[in-house]
Amino acid sequence: MSDATTDPVTVVIRRAVKPGAEAAYEDWLTRLTEAARSLDGYVGAEFHRPATGDQTYTSVVRFDSLAALEAFEASDLRARFLAEAAPLVQADAIWDRMTGLEFWFDPPAGTKVPQPSPHRMALLLIAVVFALVLALNLALGPLIGSWPLAARLLLTVTLQVGLMTYVIMPRLTRALARWIYPTTQTKP
Numbered sequence: 001m002s003d004a005t006t007d008p009v010t011v012v013i014r015r016a017v018k019p020g021a022e023a024a025y026e027d028w029l030t031r032l033t034e035a036a037r038s039l040d041g042y043v044g045a046e047f048h049r050p051a052t053g054d055q056t057y058t059s060v061v062r063f064d065s066l067a068a069l070e071a072f073e074a075s076d077l078r079a080r081f082l083a084e085a086a087p088l089v090q091a092d093a094i095w096d097r098m099t100g101l102e103f104w105f106d107p108p109a110g111t112k113v114p115q116p117s118p119h120r121m122a123l124l125l126i127a128v129v130f131a132l133v134l135a136l137n138l139a140l141g142p143l144i145g146s147w148p149l150a151a152r153l154l155l156t157v158t159l160q161v162g163l164m165t166y167v168i169m170p171r172l173t174r175a176l177a178r179w180i181y182p183t184t185q186t187k188p
Contacts, residue, residue: 007174008062010060012060014057015091016056016091017057017088021089025088029047032081036061039071039077041072043177044062045062046060062177064178069097120180124180133156136156137156140152140159
């Protein structure tokens with residue numbers, strides 16, 4: 001089973017910036033991102049400027065585990081940077097965490113969460129699905145070979161999805177997070 005404290009975690013942060021403070025806020029984001037690179041478990045971040053007529057910036061930050069995120073949340077680095085940002089923002093930030101199984105599902109409407117590199121994600125899924133289907137068929141073949149095709153397929157798919165969701169993908173995502181997720185970047 002997956003351990004929620006060690007699953008990768010993505011945080012979507014929304015913060016309204018005061019009019020006229022956009023350049024200072026973007027400079028603050030850049031400096032915070034540079035400082036965060038030295039943190040254990042920090043995987044990367046991406047930033048989205050507000051749509052025209054809006055003042056809300058969206059930041060998507062990834063850590064390789066909930067423990068790493070919580071260490072950041074309790075850090076002097078975060079406290080120092082939050083104090084520095086206070087005059088630039090209209091209100092406290094809104095934080096939404098996504099961990100573990102949410103990797104497989106779409107985020108809430110309107111949330112822009114970067115996904116892993118499509119090529120790397122496809123390569124990883126092909127390798128995992130192939131190995132798992134082969135192993136399940138070799139292991140279960142002698143036991144269920146006489147079952148009707150639909151029943152064999154249902155059992156194999158059920159086991160495959162369960163193993164991928166709860167055992168394999170959480171571990172692989174954590175182990176390969178720096179490879180499958182985009183690198184830290186600031187987007188216009």
